[in-house]
Each structure stands twice: as structure tokens, then as C-alpha cells.
Amino acid sequence: MDMLGGPTEEKRNIHPMLKKILNYDIKVTKQFVEAALKTTALRSLRNHAKFLEVSCHGIVWLAGWLSFIWFFDNKDLYQLQVNMLIALILDIVVIAVIKAIVRRRRPVPMNKLLELGPDKYSFPSGHASRATLVAITLMYLDPVWIVFYPPLFAWVTAVCLSRVLAERHYILDVLGGVGLGVLEALFMCLIWLSRNASISIISSLSDEKKDGGEYHV
Template sequence: MPSPKARSGGAAGSSGRYEFMSLSRSPPPPALQRQGSDPTAARLRAADSPTRRRGSGSSTASTSSTGGQQLPEEDCMRLNPSILGIALSSLLAIDLWLSKRLGVCACEDSSWGSVRPLMKLVEVSGHGIPWLVGAAYCLYKSDSAAGQEVMLNLLMALVLDLVLVSIVKAVVRRRRPAHNRMDMFATFSVDRYSFPSGHATRAAMCARFLLAHLVLAAPLRVLVLLWAAFVGFSRVLLGRHNVTDVAFGFFMGYCQYNLVEALWLSPVTLQSMVGQLE
């Protein structure tokens, strides 16, 4: 009787070990049989394939760039800075640099520290309290109806200016320059904010108001314009505001006068309002 080794001798390898082939599968091609004889080389060839290299490289780059998490495309697009953002950041940097360079009267030790008392006098000339007191006094002392009408609307314009500037300052909340000294005359809670310059808005609005409703000679008209410009420029010299605060303040005050003209109170309108209140 033949031994089992003799019956399966063709299936035995050269090393004396037996190899069993599955009956449910067809035998692989000779090329794969040759590759299967060396499993380590097959794994290396699979790892070095171009598709494998491209896939592993892209996954490694995306994982390393996002800290192990893959971001969606819209989040990746937001990481790129926009041109508008770069322009605004550059404008802000120039504004801060120029404001610091022009703050030559910020303290007594500055390059123009000796001129600081004169700048503070100009600051008081553009303050809201002297203008409110002066407009109320002129309204009280005026004898003509036309003069009372002008002074009443000037008083209304000054109150409107205080309200609008306080609202914008409370919304924006921009701090004053770092080199500013808080020794201003009669400040309020919103005065710790810088944008916009209330002195600049008041100077621009009052200058337009006086030139439109008062009969002034040519030298006086030039003097009013120079006063408004000097009030705004003194805010930067004293270190109270940045350049953009004053520039926007001039623009805001110029536009406020248009609002005052639209809300102009005539004697007839005032009498009707008083009659309705009674």
C-alpha cells in the first residue's frame, strides 16, 4: 500500500514541507506566483506605486496643515487675506504712525511743548459748553425775530451735534492715542473714546452755519474758516485724536449742517409747536 507521502509527493516542496492549494479558487498566474514567493518585495512595490505616493503625499500635507483635521473648502478660502483687509490694515498703520509723529504738543517735554498752552486755548474755543452758553445768551439778548430764529437753530444744531457724536463714539469705541494726556476741559464718559473728533464736527458745522446765516466781511469769513481748520489740526498736535478721527469729524460736521437746514425751526413752526404743547 503506497504511503501518503508518496501519493502527495508532487505537492511537496524542496524543503520537505507540504503546500495545500484551495479547491475553491483557481491557481494564480505564474507571474503572481513568482511575486508571491517574496511577500516583502510585493509590499515594497505596492508602496512605491505612483498612485500610492500621490495619495499619501496629499493626505500628509492636508493633515499637517490643518493640525490633524481636514477643513472644508470654504474655510480654507477664508484663510487667504483679502485685498480690502490688507488696505484697511495699511491705512490704520499709516494713521497711527502719522498721528504719533504730528503729536508734537502732547506734553511739555515734546518738541513743541512750549506751544501747548496756546493749543489748549484753541481747544476751549471749540468746546461744546462755551458754544451752548454763548448761543443761549445771544438768544436771550436778541431783540429781533430773525436773530432769535438764527440763535434758536444754532442752539438746536449744537445739541444735535452732541447727541450724534456721543452715539458714534459709543458705537465705535476707539481708544484715544497712547501719547494723549487726559487733561481736557469738562470731559464726559464718552470722551474717553476718540472717533470721531467732536471738536472737528462742531467746528465744521458752526463754520458753515455762521457763513450761511451771518453777514460777515471777507476777512471775517476767512478767519472763520481758518479757525475751524486750526481747531481740527490742534486735536492732532495735542495728541487727543488720530488723523482719521479729525478727517471724519470734518466730514460729519459738514453733513450735520445739511440736517440742521432740513430741520430748520421758523417762528411759525415754533409757535405751532408751543401751541400744541399747551
């Protein structure tokens, strides 16, 4: 226990090989950021990092998706609405658990004015996993119109790059997040709820009878 009554963080023994990989990741990330800031396009992307961060924030997506379910009462949308909600909750829980286990500290920004935010752990990137999961869901599991594919891919790429450029994550954190997003999408593919099951869930939550049922007062 420390003087304030909180538990002191024990010094963790890291395997020499893993420590070497992490140190190399730190070095490469720093070199990438320094080089990127000399490029106009990537420097501009860093300037929009806050917007991209909000666009893929877990709370924003969860609240936004619940609002989408509430305001768009369409049986053709129920399957996507329910399964995406499950996917978002899954991602938030998995990211929280892994971060609590790994406990890798976030980078110290070269620009000390940048805020790190309340989440002090870095691996894996929740923004990268969430963006990947959402994109795969909308492009493969429940495909949207193909015209939206390029914007989705561009959004995922921009979100992932911005996490490094804004010095919120190391490169390995983002790659881990992307990989986790793919695994989560594969898991969702296995448990994907049918249209009828989704209609049943939405109907029960809204206290409505399914088509053909008796009128409920």
C-alpha cells in the same frame, strides 16, 4: 464682570483692512506731531490748544448760545438762534452715539503730562465736527458779514490742527469730524426752520404773545 462689579470690555474683532488703516493713521499722526513740533508756528498752536479746546467745547457752546438767546431778544436773530441751538444739540447727540459705537481709544500723548479728560473715546472729533458745523451755518445757512469769513475759517483750521497737535485725536478722527460736520450742516439745511417758526418757538418759550396777539397778563 470685573472684580469691581463693572462690565469687562470685550475684545473687539477688527477687520484686517480696517486695522491696517488705523495702524497707518497712528503712524502718520505720530510723525506729523513730531515734525510739527519742530516748526515754530505749529508749536505755538499747540501751546494754545487748551484755549482752542475751550472755544469749541460742546458745553461751552450750548451754555453760551442759550445765554445769547436769553440776553439778545431780537426777532431778527430768532431764526439763527433757534436753528443753531438745534444744530448744536444734534452734533452733541450724534457724536456721543458714534463714539459709543466705535469706541476708538484716544492717543497716548508723547507728553504724559497732558490730560486726556473724561471723554476717553477718540472717533470722531467732536471739536472738529462742531467747528465745521458752526462755520458752515454762519457762512452759508445764515450768513454773517463777509468780513467774518476769514476769522471763521482760521478758527476751524486752528481747532482741527490743535486736536492732533495736542494729541487728543488721530488725523482720521479729525477728518471724520469735519466730514460729519458737513453732513450735519446739510441736514440742517433740509430742516432749517423759517423766521416765523423760530419767532413762534422763542415766543412760546418766553411766554410772550406774537405781534398782533392779545396782551398776556
